Amino acid sequence: MPETSWNGERCIARRITAVVADDDRFPLYWARHLVGTRRNIVEVIYNGSTFYLDDADGSAWHKVTQGRGAPYWTHNSITITPDSIRPRPDNALNGALATEGPAPDQSTTGVAYVDVGYSASQAGYVRDQFAVLLSRLPVPLPTPQELADGATADKVTAQRIHAARPGIPTHTAFGALQALRAVRAIHRAPNPDREDRIPLEDLTEEDLEQLYDDLDRHAEVVGEMNEQAIDLERHAAQTQAEIARQARYQARARAAAVRQAKRWAGRARTAEAAVRNWIAFINRGMDTHTQFSLLHPDGTLEQLPCVDWCHACRLEQAQAERDDAYRERARLLALLAALLPGSVIAHADDVDEPGWQILYLCIGGHQASWHIHPRDAGLLTNVEHVTTDHPRATWDGHTTDQKHERIEEHTSLLHRAGSQPTLATPGTATNSQAQTAPTEKALDLYNRWTQAGPPPLGTSLARWWDARLAELHEAVRP
Numbered sequence: 001m002p003e004t005s006w007n008g009e010r011c012i013a014r015r016i017t018a019v020v021a022d023d024d025r026f027p028l029y030w031a032r033h034l035v036g037t038r039r040n041i042v043e044v045i046y047n048g049s050t051f052y053l054d055d056a057d058g059s060a061w062h063k064v065t066q067g068r069g070a071p072y073w074t075h076n077s078i079t080i081t082p083d084s085i086r087p088r089p090d091n092a093l094n095g096a097l098a099t100e101g102p103a104p105d106q107s108t109t110g111v112a113y114v115d116v117g118y119s120a121s122q123a124g125y126v127r128d129q130f131a132v133l134l135s136r137l138p139v140p141l142p143t144p145q146e147l148a149d150g151a152t153a154d155k156v157t158a159q160r161i162h163a164a165r166p167g168i169p170t171h172t173a174f175g176a177l178q179a180l181r182a183v184r185a186i187h188r189a190p191n192p193d194r195e196d197r198i199p200l201e202d203l204t205e206e207d208l209e210q211l212y213d214d215l216d217r218h219a220e221v222v223g224e225m226n227e228q229a230i231d232l233e234r235h236a237a238q239t240q241a242e243i244a245r246q247a248r249y250q251a252r253a254r255a256a257a258v259r260q261a262k263r264w265a266g267r268a269r270t271a272e273a274a275v276r277n278w279i280a281f282i283n284r285g286m287d288t289h290t291q292f293s294l295l296h297p298d299g300t301l302e303q304l305p306c307v308d309w310c311h312a313c314r315l316e317q318a319q320a321e322r323d324d325a326y327r328e329r330a331r332l333l334a335l336l337a338a339l340l341p342g343s344v345i346a347h348a349d350d351v352d353e354p355g356w357q358i359l360y361l362c363i364g365g366h367q368a369s370w371h372i373h374p375r376d377a378g379l380l381t382n383v384e385h386v387t388t389d390h391p392r393a394t395w396d397g398h399t400t401d402q403k404h405e406r407i408e409e410h411t412s413l414l415h416r417a418g419s420q421p422t423l424a425t426p427g428t429a430t431n432s433q434a435q436t437a438p439t440e441k442a443l444d445l446y447n448r449w450t451q452a453g454p455p456p457l458g459t460s461l462a463r464w465w466d467a468r469l470a471e472l473h474e475a476v477r478p
Contacts, residue, residue, distance in 0.1 A: 006069035011046040013064045019084035031078050054078045165232045325454035330376035332446050337383045339439050345383045346393035364410030367396045368403045414440040441475035
């Protein structure tokens with residue numbers, strides 16, 4: 001009994017026959033059309049579990065014996081009716097195939113598997129047919145010892161054929177030799193239509209000529225077979241050389257790919273380092289002044305001012321202009337807070353930076369709010385300071401666009417109120433006109449300044465601020 005394995009480990013396996021059963025776990029169960037039929041099966045017991053492999057073509061037994069149950073030998077799992085198991089007698093040819101088959105080769109596993117299944121089934125069929133023919137011929141059947149000796153000789157011959165032509169598996173050659181042995185047995189049977197032997201004294205020249213012709217014909221056939229064997233050997237050598245050449249080519253290709261990958265990896269590291277250097281250079285140049293020093297002949301060193309294209313100077317100038325614009329905004333808001341009743345200022349909870357405040361004004365009966373930077377808080381010290389939970393310091397949910405719309409609506413309302421006729425004498429102003437005139441002018445000035453935005457780059461802030469103060473003074477004059 002040959003050694004059986006699964007996944008390279010020893011296991012218990014036996015050849016049986018059983019009735020195929022359905023398996024509802026698999027909607028596309030491959031053997032559903034075989035349900036109810038008896039089929040050759042291999043039972044495998046491995047690690048405490050029992051499972052069954054389809055062995056209709058002998059591939060399952062070959063897998064657990066010669067293939068050692070390796071994953072690269074394909075198999076078909078099958079479900080059976082447990083009470084239908086019957087032992088299957090060992091088959092001499094199948095045993096020979098299992099013990100004398102080719103070693104598993106991962107590169108030709110598919111082809112070897114097909115050859116095993118086809119050769120096993122075909123050789124078994126041919127052998128059985130010849131056994132039937134031999135049983136009907138008037139010749140004595142060979143004894144078990146003669147069969148064993150013939151099988152041993154055929155195994156040796158099959159191994160020699162496989163060594164001469166590796167493309168022919170040993171089990172295929174063995175099956176063909178067994179079939180030829182049966183053919184020779186049939187040929188040796190006596191022919192009832194004529195004498196099997198011709199006595200030498202009765203041998204005529206025609207019979208002798210016929211024998212010579214048969215000998216020549218057989219010699220010619222043997223010569224052709226020898227030529228074919230030589231061609232096959234030459235073809236096998238060429239194939240082996242081609243395989244070696246392909247292996248060398250693949251090795252060179254792999255080595256070239258590794259070298260190319262290393263070169264690209266080095267270039268990538270160099271490019272990454274260059275990018276990091278440029279980023280560091282740019283970051284250093286953002287907030288670092290670009291200055292040069294002048295070395296005089298007497299050895300003194302004079303520090304020159306920054307160049308015109310110094311980016312740090314431009315940033316500082318832009319930040320200063322932005323801060324001046326926000327400070328002017330804070331002055332106008334302080335003016336509006338002084339003119340509008342109910343104005344309050346509270347701490348800004350929505351800003352993480354400390355010191356920020358929110359100014360709440362009531363314009364036309366609607367709330368309007370602005371964030372105040374800590375550096376501009378000193379301009380609003382006269383505004384009433386309240387806590388964040390004060391009713392007038394509670395944000396009503398208005399957006400920036402809504403705030404601007406409320407300011408525009410209130411400004412238009414003030415303009416319409418100032419253009420209505422009055423009962424006062426010419427040259428005099430009513431109390432409401434005296435109160436609303438500065439407010440209207442201040443609001444109008446605020447709207448115009450908001451739309452104009454900060455001063456353009458390069459404008460003198462002193463002159464720009466003087467012009468704004470003059471406009472503000474003119475607006476608040478009674």
